[in-house]
Amino acid sequence: MKKIIALLPGDGIGEEVIQSAKQVLQTVAKQFGHSFVFPSYDIGGVAIDRHNTPLPEETIAECKGSDAVLLGAVGGPKWDQNPSHLRPEKGLLGIRKQLGLFANLRPVKGFPELLHASPLKEEVVKGSDLLIVRELTGGLYFGTPSERRDGGRSVVDTLSYERYEIERIVDKAFQSAKLRRNHLTSVDKANVLESSKLWREIVDKKAAEYPEVTVEHQLVDAAAMKLITNPTAFDVIVTENMFGDILSDEASVLTGSLGMLPSASLREDGLGLYEPVHGSAPDIAGKGVANPLATILSSALMLRHSFGLEEEALAVEEAVRVVIEQGYHTADLSISNGFIVNTTEMTSHIIEQL
Ligand code: NAI
Ligand code: MG
Numbered sequence: 227m228k229k230i231i232a233l234l235p236g237d238g239i240g241e242e243v244i245q246s247a248k249q250v251l252q253t254v255a256k257q258f259g260h261s262f263v264f265p266s267y268d269i270g271g272v273a274i275d276r277h278n279t280p281l282p283e284e285t286i287a288e289c290k291g292s293d294a295v296l297l298g299a300v301g302g303p304k305w306d307q308n309p310s311h312l313r314p315e316k317g318l319l320g321i322r323k324q325l326g327l328f329a330n331l332r333p334v335k336g337f338p339e340l341l342h343a344s345p346l347k348e349e350v351v352k353g354s355d356l357l358i359v360r361e362l363t364g365g366l367y368f369g370t371p372s373e374r375r376d377g378g379r380s381v382v383d384t385l386s387y388e389r390y391e392i393e394r395i396v397d398k399a400f401q402s403a404k405l406r407r408n409h410l411t412s413v414d415k416a417n418v419l420e421s422s423k424l425w426r427e428i429v430d431k432k433a434a435e436y437p438e439v440t441v442e443h444q445l446v447d448a449a450a451m452k453l454i455t456n457p458t459a460f461d462v463i464v465t466e467n468m469f470g471d472i473l474s475d476e477a478s479v480l481t482g483s484l485g486m487l488p489s490a491s492l493r494e495d496g497l498g499l500y501e502p503v504h505g506s507a508p509d510i511a512g513k514g515v516a517n518p519l520a521t522i523l524s525s526a527l528m529l530r531h532s533f534g535l536e537e538e539a540l541a542v543e544e545a546v547r548v549v550i551e552q553g554y555h556t557a558d559l560s561i562s563n564g565f566i567v568n569t570t571e572m573t574s575h576i577i578e579q580l
Contacts, residue, residue, distance in 0.1 A: 498527075518569050
């Protein structure tokens with residue numbers, strides 16, 4: 227299989243973790259007989275420095291013409307005082323929007339060896355393995371009007387959805403559940419919000435197309451509580467943009483480190499943008515100690531969701547699991563046992579496993 231993978235390293239540790247993921251993908255290509263090419267483009271602070279914009283036209287055009295996009299991270303103190311159109315984060319929001327990436331997938335999986343790195347009780351987080359499917363281009367964050375009124379005496383935000391927007395994210399979630407443990411929890415606020423009532427109707431209707439998937443509805447406040455008291459009860463969660471934003475940060479505490487969490491942002495035709503959940507980590511940038519696993523696991527999501535290469539994706543995930551089982555971890559995981567390795571060493575261990 228021939229694929230063009232656009233790399234957007236961005237700022238800080240972005241460059242370091244992207245190099246790791248690229249090497250892992252090159253190894254996968256060699257092992258499984260594929261041909262991947264990796265053109266690289268500027269985004270974020272580095273693009274501001276070179277082109278005076280966080281999202282150059284060339285970057286947008288080349289990403290649109292590629293088969294998938296792998297992003298590192300953007301941002302840093304150097305650009306913190308810039309006016310808002312010259313902020314690195316504008317580049318990230320811009321590329322998601324330009325590419326129409328409506329489905330944000332965040333798998334959250336606790337590794338047995340890292341359980342005590344979570345602030346939650348070991349017996350609670352043990353075995354947690356869930357996927358949050360968050361609607362990314364609609365809902366409360368994009369509804370209009372969103373404005374101050376009457377000279378600031380009142381304000382309005384709008385939670386609005388077209389039926390097709392709910393249908394496509396719900397369908398994505400059912401498909402995801404089918405590939406996992408066949409259980410879907412739809413999270414809403416249907417006791418209050420009209421948009422949630424429609425959301426529920428669409429989920430129930432869609433359920434008929436997926437008889438193997440069991441469906442459960444939860445109100446978002448109850449779901450927030452159950453996520454940290456009984457996380458193993460979840461398989462796939464599907465929810466509105468803002469609910470998903472909040473719940474996915476909450477779920478990240480199950481795993482112990484930001485440096486472990488991958489994400490995928492997709493649209494219907496398979497084009498996707500893959501990135502670690504963490505940021506550019508200016509405090510450790512350039513030191514060669516960043517945890518590359520979130521980005522490596524993001525590249526596994528790329529193999530699965532954009533290229534349909536399930537076997538290859540599983541091979542990468544299994545390599546990560548084995549290396550952690552062997553006791554190797556980067557310094558961000560505050561656990562006392564095992565061996566601390568740097569970015570290059572961690573990458574070599576993964577490649578060796580592959
Ligand atoms: P951050 O995620 O960059 O760092 C938070 C803490 O976690 C830091 O102590 C950092 O050293 C550590 N950390 C993060 N990723 C790590 C990794 N892979 N390995 C080891 N340690 C890791 O978040 P922070 O500090 O709030 O933001 C720093 C910059 O990144 C800001 O400019 C922010 O706007 C930007 N940012 C960008 C994101 C993106 O590009 N998607 C997401 C979040 C923040
Ligand atoms: Mg957030």
